[in-house]
Amino acid sequence: MIAPVVQAVGVGKRYGPTVALHDVSLTVRPGESHALVGRNGAGKSTLVSILTGLSATDSGSVSFSGEPAPPLSKKDAWQSRVACVYQHAMVVPQLSVAENLFLNRPARGGLIGWKKLRRQARELLDSWGVRVAVDTPAGELSIEDRQFVEIARALSRGARFIVLDEPTAQLDSQAIERLFARMRQMQQSGITFLFISHHLHEVYEVCQAVTVLRDARHVLTAPVEKIGRAELVDAMTGEQDGLPAAVTHAPLAVGAGEVLTVTALSGDGFRDVSLQVRRGEVVGLAGSNASGKHQVAETVYGLRAPTAGTVAVEGKTLPSGDIAAALQAGIGCVPRDRHHQGLVLAHSIMDNVTLSVLDRMGRCGIATPRARRARGTRALSDYGIVATGPEQPVSDLSGGNQQKVVLARALERDPRVVVLINPTAGVDVKSKEALLAVVDRVRAEGKAVLLVSDELDDLRRADRVLVLRGGAVVAEHRAGWSDGELVAGIEGVGRHD
Template identity: 65%
Template sequence: MSTPLVEARDIVKRYGPTVALADGRLTVLPGESHALVGRNGAGKSTLVTVLTGLQAPDEGTVRFDGEPAPPLSDRDAWRSKVACVYQKPTVVPELTVAENLFINRQPLHRGFISWRRLRGEAAALLDTWDVRVDPEARTADLKVEDRQMVEIARALSFGARFIVLDEPTAQLDNREIERLFSRMRALQDSGVTFLFISHHLQEVYEVCQTVTVLRDARWITTAPVAELPRRALVEAMAGESIAEREHSRDAVADGAPVVLDARGLTAPAYRDIDLTVRRGEVVGIAGSSGSGKIELAESFAGLYTPASGSAQLDGRPLPFGDVRAALGAGVGCVPRDRHGQGLVFGMSIGDNATMSVLDRLGRFGFVAGERRRRFADELIERLDIHAEGPEQPVSDLSGGNAQKVVMARALASDPRLLVLINPTAGVDVKSKESLLARMDNAREDGTAVLVVSDELDDLRRCDRVLVLFHGRVVAEHPAGWRDHELIASIEGVDSMPAGAGSPAEGVDHG
């Protein structure tokens, strides 16, 4: 057996009275893609901070290629060993690709930056690792997957051959994910080793050879992916047997009142959308990243104004382009990005959860503190948010609990239409189940629910799923669809009717 490229043994890390990692272990062999999985709070992030030299362990050892890890103060030595590509990019968006690749180490000529050499060295680096990006392109203009590859190339330029990928697929669609995986495999063939962190367990089986599970700040198991069935992996993460669940439900009656009725909605991202959602109905919208599905959902939440068409909510015109007016009309929304759109991280859990209903908690602009606290306590209990109380900063929460706060705010106003955009992205198995249970509860309470998601598990809870392809609805799948049927529609397979010029022109219902 070859010497491990990375080996962490008996890692313990405490933050005051909190034990963030009680028994961290990891052994990664050269050239493999190794998955690190576990629920939020399992200790993954803490282990990564130790592996990347951002924190020293209180106990335990880290070795690279059989040699002890460098001292924390030697940042250049750490950069030559390991790099982490985080879910949120660390590139500077306003700089070019070349400037980001060699930031703080630009080639100089007579004390000034040599822009010609900078562009040449950047092009050579990108070519070496087959990263097909224009070195003079502004980084903000790149696709997410290309920004990730720029970060990987930057890490490789320091000599690192061990790359940590932290939720790299969270903002990618199916095609982009497959391209990322193809690039990972090619880099593995060139001697690069990956630690792959993801809540999407199917991706572990697609791209990784070995998996390590952490639970409750402890190492649980390390096993070849091919020898660990998905059910056993989930049970190792959860610490309990996972029973197969059928989300059976009564069909929505044809006579149930229509809550949302949209006709002919057209915008740059979508065209001629007719859509109805009845009381107590959950309608899913699926599609690739360029399908227009997110823009359509955000239109109902007041973020965009369609160029033409109309929508009614409970028989009244739905205001477009005005989030406050949409909220007042009865729309609650969980936005696609909890970091940028969903939470104010300088505020408490209670402030975040109640900001959409302040008018109910006081008069003339004054909010009754005790009333607000009681209301926030009820939301915390209702959403099963694991927190010390409403005054705790929302920035202290794990990803799953932070997303529950976003869901709590959406439900606080008792919406008639609940718009959920990727509601379980980047959360652990139990938090995902809890969030989807809240969606089920809303349905049972008679709320009309619109779910836009890249997660098949989210869409399985829907009464029907509409598929957008190039901005048009090309298919509708009733509950009980099979994975391959929905994926085929999303990818535009068999979506072209006889005589049509392109898959975007319609759907073959035959």
């Protein structure tokens, strides 16, 4: 019998009093795509760090193709066995594709033969069907191409086991299809994948087996074809009937006033976009990553300056590209990238929650620790943030809890308009439900919500969904739309094409 590509048996890991993994086992067979799923904080990241040689086990063992894992100090040995492609690309943006492919591999005699380097890079990429120019700076590549460059780099070191950590989080539907097609081709060539995703439909589309972790423990491993989605969600959450209920919409109040008015707005990646959001209404923006939907939302909030058009809150036109003015006018925002735009990772929960209201908490924006702690404590309760206390750094939190902190900060000023950009990206099933419940809550409070998302489940919260394609609004769907209708509009195809 052929030995597993990787096998973890009885793995345990603690960080001080925190149990990160307890008696976890995993077996990945050659040539398969094996999904690893679980809520944020379930232990997935810790297990990956052990499987890739970044952390040692406290108990248990790891083997590759029947041989014990090498010592952590033997980095070359680890890189010849396994590599991880993370959600955020691990390339050096200033260096060319060729330089990134052969980074940290000393040339003979210490001198680099640039012509030979470029030739070898081209041969490597061609052998795996990656079509990018080797002289291109890596920072200019699309996210999709950066991922393929990282995979090719891993394969060039001899690794045939690739961990894909949330690879689709920043890709549009067409790029996801290309990624999955490439994965299938590579599987036929003997490459094995450990696929980590919060999108369960992707597990069913591209994986043959799935392992579920919950609360640092192994819950189940099964062939994908033999486990239903409801059963999978129950395993992840530890609850029965874990699938979310259908979304119902209360009708808008009679005479609900217009709060947000966007008129003939144009900018980077979009043109002549007009929309209105009334009090107590949720309006969704749907489209591919190239549709311009993110840029529209960021312009509404002042992160970008438009080239034409206006944004007004309750009839008052806002200055262009002015975040402070947007805040003062009553716009709160959950930005697209929580790590770079939404949080100060080294600071505490209470510091992050109060960032947008310091001017209201004391003279010259200086707030006492007691006042900040009180607001932080309230946020823990109001948004279900799982933490040791308001003083805990947000860098210590899971992705779902970090996103709750971002949302708490956005709502701390009691805004009249809430702009949500991919609010549930990279969070687990239960955190997603909690975040969307807040959307329902702020709608009931009479706030106007502009919701931008790649997730159909998110967009079901909307009273109306505007579809953008090629930078323009091409369709509007009222609540009750079918998946097929919306996806057809996003992709620009007819239902029966």
